[in-house]
Amino acid sequence: MIKVMNLVKDFTQKDGSVYKAVNDxxxxxxxxxxxxxxxxxxxxxxxxxxILSTIFSPTSGTAEINGYDLRKDPxxxxxxxxxxxxxxxxxxxxxxxxxxxxxxxxxxxxRDVIKQRIxxxxxxxxxxxxxxxxxxxxSSGMKxxxxxxxxxxxxxxxxxxxEPTSGLDILxxxxxxxxxxxxxxxxxxxxxxxxxxxxxxRLADRIVLIHKGKxxxxxxxxxxxxxxxxxxxxxxxxxxxxxxTDEKEVLANEF
Amino acid sequence: xxxxxxxxxxxxxxxxxxxxKRTIFSSILLPIILYPVLFIGLTSLMSRQTxxxxxxxxxxxxxDSVQNDVSALILKNLMTINNFQFMPYTPESDKLYExxxxxxxxxxxDSLTIDQFAVYKVNxxxxxxxxxxxxxxxxxxxxxDSTRTILQEESLQKVxxxxxxxxxxxxxxxxxxxxxxxxxxxxxxxxxYLLVMTLLSGAMAVAxxxxxxxxxxxxxxxxxxxxxxxxxxxxxxxxxxxxxxxINVFVNLISLYFSISYTFSRSGMELAGISFPxxxxxxxxxxxxxxxxxxxxxxxxxxxFSRNMKEFGSYGGPLMMVSMMLAMVSFLPGVELSNAMAxxxxxxxxxxxxxxxxxxxxxxxxxITVGSTLLLSFAAIWASIRIFNSESVLFRGDDxxxxxxxxxxxxxxxxxxxxxxxxVLALVALYYLGSAMQTKDLSRGLxxxxxxxxxLPVLLVLRIFKLKPKEILRLKAPxxxxxxxxxxxxxxxxxxxxxxxxxxxxxxxxxxGYLEKMSSLFTMSDNTWIVLLxxxxxxxxCEEILFRGFLMRFFEQYGTKLxxxxxxxxFAAFHLDPxxxxxxxLLGLLLGYLTVRSGSIINSMLSHTINxxxxxxxxxxxxxxxxxxxxxDSETIKPLVLIPAAAIFAVALYMFHKVTTPKET
Numbered sequence: 001m002i003k004v005m006n007l008v009k010d011f012t013q014k015d016g017s018v019y020k021a022v023n024d025x026x027x028x029x030x031x032x033x034x035x036x037x038x039x040x041x042x043x044x045x046x047x048x049x050x051i052l053s054t055i056f057s058p059t060s061g062t063a064e065i066n067g068y069d070l071r072k073d074p075x076x077x078x079x080x081x082x083x084x085x086x087x088x089x090x091x092x093x094x095x096x097x098x099x100x101x102x103x104x105x106x107x108x109x110x111r112d113v114i115k116q117r118i119x120x121x122x123x124x125x126x127x128x129x130x131x132x133x134x135x136x137x138x139s140s141g142m143k144x145x146x147x148x149x150x151x152x153x154x155x156x157x158x159x160x161x162x163e164p165t166s167g168l169d170i171l172x173x174x175x176x177x178x179x180x181x182x183x184x185x186x187x188x189x190x191x192x193x194x195x196x197x198x199x200x201x202r203l204a205d206r207i208v209l210i211h212k213g214k215x216x217x218x219x220x221x222x223x224x225x226x227x228x229x230x231x232x233x234x235x236x237x238x239x240x241x242x243x244x245t246d247e248k249e250v251l252a253n254e255f
Numbered sequence: 256x257x258x259x260x261x262x263x264x265x266x267x268x269x270x271x272x273x274x275x276k277r278t279i280f281s282s283i284l285l286p287i288i289l290y291p292v293l294f295i296g297l298t299s300l301m302s303r304q305t306x307x308x309x310x311x312x313x314x315x316x317x318x319d320s321v322q323n324d325v326s327a328l329i330l331k332n333l334m335t336i337n338n339f340q341f342m343p344y345t346p347e348s349d350k351l352y353e354x355x356x357x358x359x360x361x362x363x364x365d366s367l368t369i370d371q372f373a374v375y376k377v378n379x380x381x382x383x384x385x386x387x388x389x390x391x392x393x394x395x396x397x398x399x400d401s402t403r404t405i406l407q408e409e410s411l412q413k414v415x416x417x418x419x420x421x422x423x424x425x426x427x428x429x430x431x432x433x434x435x436x437x438x439x440x441x442x443x444x445x446x447x448y449l450l451v452m453t454l455l456s457g458a459m460a461v462a463x464x465x466x467x468x469x470x471x472x473x474x475x476x477x478x479x480x481x482x483x484x485x486x487x488x489x490x491x492x493x494x495x496x497x498x499x500x501x502i503n504v505f506v507n508l509i510s511l512y513f514s515i516s517y518t519f520s521r522s523g524m525e526l527a528g529i530s531f532p533x534x535x536x537x538x539x540x541x542x543x544x545x546x547x548x549x550x551x552x553x554x555x556x557x558x559x560f561s562r563n564m565k566e567f568g569s570y571g572g573p574l575m576m577v578s579m580m581l582a583m584v585s586f587l588p589g590v591e592l593s594n595a596m597a598x599x600x601x602x603x604x605x606x607x608x609x610x611x612x613x614x615x616x617x618x619x620x621x622x623i624t625v626g627s628t629l630l631l632s633f634a635a636i637w638a639s640i641r642i643f644n645s646e647s648v649l650f651r652g653d654d655x656x657x658x659x660x661x662x663x664x665x666x667x668x669x670x671x672x673x674x675x676x677x678x679v680l681a682l683v684a685l686y687y688l689g690s691a692m693q694t695k696d697l698s699r700g701l702x703x704x705x706x707x708x709x710x711l712p713v714l715l716v717l718r719i720f721k722l723k724p725k726e727i728l729r730l731k732a733p734x735x736x737x738x739x740x741x742x743x744x745x746x747x748x749x750x751x752x753x754x755x756x757x758x759x760x761x762x763x764x765x766x767x768g769y770l771e772k773m774s775s776l777f778t779m780s781d782n783t784w785i786v787l788l789x790x791x792x793x794x795x796x797c798e799e800i801l802f803r804g805f806l807m808r809f810f811e812q813y814g815t816k817l818x819x820x821x822x823x824x825x826f827a828a829f830h831l832d833p834x835x836x837x838x839x840x841l842l843g844l845l846l847g848y849l850t851v852r853s854g855s856i857i858n859s860m861l862s863h864t865i866n867x868x869x870x871x872x873x874x875x876x877x878x879x880x881x882x883x884x885x886x887x888d889s890e891t892i893k894p895l896v897l898i899p900a901a902a903i904f905a906v907a908l909y910m911f912h913k914v915t916t917p918k919e920t
Contacts (some may be wrong), residue, residue, distance in 0.1 A: 050650075056648065102263065107482050108260075
């Protein structure tokens with residue numbers, strides 16, 4: 001499970017002023033649950049995902065991944081975490097099998113286990129014939145399959161997807177979506193970020209709305225509907241943004 | 256941290272690099288092909304070309320204005336030159352010469368010496384810049400030489416003196432240098448330069464790919480979320496760069512060695528008995544390992560800092576230039592490795608290489624070279640680890656942080672871009688107007704440069720933009736205690752900086768006339784007060800207003816420290832003098848510090864004036880009694896004086912730092 005507690009991330013800008021990319025955010029995600037971090041571009045989703053995957057360290061506050069604190073125990077956090085994003089690149093000069101094996105070794109998975117997992121997953125994803133091909137010759141859909149296997153080679157309990165379908169064609173995006181559902185079936189804890197309302201509607205058990213680094217709302221689609229009196233997620237989103245105090249201040253300043 | 260994960264990273268990087276055709280080509284295949292083609296191809300082409308030219312021969316128009324048996328003999332001998340055709344000179348010959356149908360015009364003249372002795376001259380008109388012209392001159396010179404010998408012998412025999420008298424004095428060479436030394440001397444100057452360059456270019460291609468490339472291809476993030484420590488990644492990648500750099504050096508060395516040996520044996524040079532002793536080869540390799548480590552670490556830092564491979568390329572260029580200049584020291588005659596030189600990276604390896612090749616190195620120099628380079632490379636590795644662990648650098652200019660552009664406040668005058676534009680304009684004005692004014696009349700030119708090029712534009716800009724000069728330029732009276740400390744900072748600093756200039760002179764000797772030109776500044780007037788006013792006081796005020804006062808404001812958004820550094824660099828560049836770049840840079844750093852620390856430009860003006868004044872005083876009174884004990888010769892300060900000077904400097908600077916620390920209230 002994921003537990004985010006009062007997370008803050010400041011970026012100091014060139015002129016010395018501080019920009020709060022994540023501002024006192026708290027939420028959680030349970031095992032067997034799909035939670036969607038929904039927000040427009042620049043809302044702080046990627047920063048949040050990068051903190052949770054230990055790429056960034058938080059300015060204050062912390063989070064737990066599968067019970068491990070990411071400040072105190074970042075290496076344990078990484079071991080328990082699978083990370084996949086829509087625009088990740090791959091090492092083109094490696095073969096698919098080499099690529100997956102490389103990451104398996106970095107995670108410290110024994111060689112025979114890596115072999116076994118590659119075999120299982122490639123059957124499941126119907127990609128056995130891709131394994132010996134060089135990645136540069138693969139289509140984007142094939143590459144995404146390789147990335148999927150890469151992200152779960154160490155069998156993590158928590159999966160984080162950062163805009164997993166951005167830039168992908170429909171068929172490839174469907175693969176990802178079904179993979180996310182599959183994770184839930186196997187009782188994994190899934191957190192994915194998106195700016196596409198429809199994707200959140202379709203997949204998420206719970207939606208966490210983020211805007212300008214702040215969490216505006218947190219609940220199932222149903223509960224958000226009753227709270228706002230809106231049915232469409234787009235309208236729900238606008239409702240929350242308009243009612244956030246922060247936004248009013250900004251508007252007041254602008255006029 | 257576990258080394259085994261670094262090995263996993265290393266193995267994968269090596270596998271990828273070996274699969275990259277570009278890398279393999281540029282760092283392994285290219286050197287293998289390059290040197291044989293360069294040496295063997297070029298030399299055989301050259302010798303073939305020479306033969307072609309000789310076969311072509313030449314046509315020469317002849318004027319014999321002497322017409323006696325001597326000139327007849329000269330002409331007779333000339334006719335024996337193969338492939339040469341001779342024709343009598345006619346008025347058309349000049350036209351033919353211009354059209355290059357005739358390649359030479361030769362005339363024989365004679366004259367009488369004071370003691371009534373007839374001497375002859377063969378006058379040859381030809382085009383020396385053409386290959387054919389040069390061949391023509393060589394052939395005719397040899398031919399005339401042999402004719403001269405015949406004539407000399409004939410004349411001597413006439414007066415019954417043995418022709419052996421011509422050989423009454425001769426010089427015979429006994430060369431004690433071994434053939435290894437001869438070759439070493441030749442190879443010792445080009446090889447280190449070539450090796451440093453190939454080491455850099457090989458490592459650069461790899462380093463660019465390993466981090467900047469990963470950023471560009473968006474694979475870095477995936478690597479960072481793995482359960483592998485960042486230090487392990489850095490070490491793994493670092494080892495890959497070193498490996499490739501060393502492979503590169505090794506391949507280069509071997510390829511170069513074989514090409515040169517082959518060329519020598521072909522050109523008939525005595526090569527038998529010359530063999531590279533294997534231990535000098537190993538010594539060179541051993542010295543190159545630390546350099547490879549240093550270069551790799553610096554490149555890794557740059558690659559980590561760069562957002563993409565293109566940006567890396569733009570940092571690599573200057574690095575290459577600097578290394579080139581350092582490595583070129585091996586070309587300079589007379590520069591030899593000393594303990595001090597052995598501390599300077601690249602230069603030390605180049606000179607050590609040269610010394611090893613002629614078998615005249617000392618083990619101390621070797622150890623200092625290797626040790627200092629190793630120390631530097633450890634510092635560089637530490638820096639690249641630090642950079643790799645800094646998220647603001649690793650993800651510089653990424654998504655979220657670029658959002659700030661949206662709410663950027665309106666552009667004001669003081670941004671770095673305008674600062675650079677101003678600087679370029681000032682440089683252009685200085686280069687064209689300033690030097691023109693100074694060649695006309697040195698002292699008036701200097702005054703005009705300071706007032707019209709340096710000071711006036713600043714005041715105009717401030718006026719146009721309605722800015723308060725007092726506030727912008729920090730024209731504020733300093734505390735009396737600061738003013739008291741300034742001489743104790745500025746005088747020792749001037750001593751240290753001028754000794755540094757002396758050291759640079761040792762490495763890169765000043766061009767001839769340089770020092771004379773410098774001292775002409777100090778002797779332009781007999782009145783020392785006027786010299787002090789023009790060379791010390793005026794620049795102290797005007798240049799400080801431009802640099803520490805005005806230009807520093809443009810770079811303040813980078814933070815105080817960086818803006819001091821940038822302005823110091825511009826200050827050094829402004830002097831348009833590569834030999835003084837580093838001393839002036841250091842001075843600029845000090846002046847910037849003084850200004851920023853105290854918030855008053857008066858301190859740096861005073862310091863600048865004292866610094867320049869110091870040079871005037873030394874060159875004017877260098878020979879008088881009171882200053883003489885401090886100096887070695889009329890310009891150089893005794894090294895022993897520098898120790899107390901440095902101590903005074905340190906104490907005064909520390910006190911300055913203390914008195915300028917804001918009191919907590």
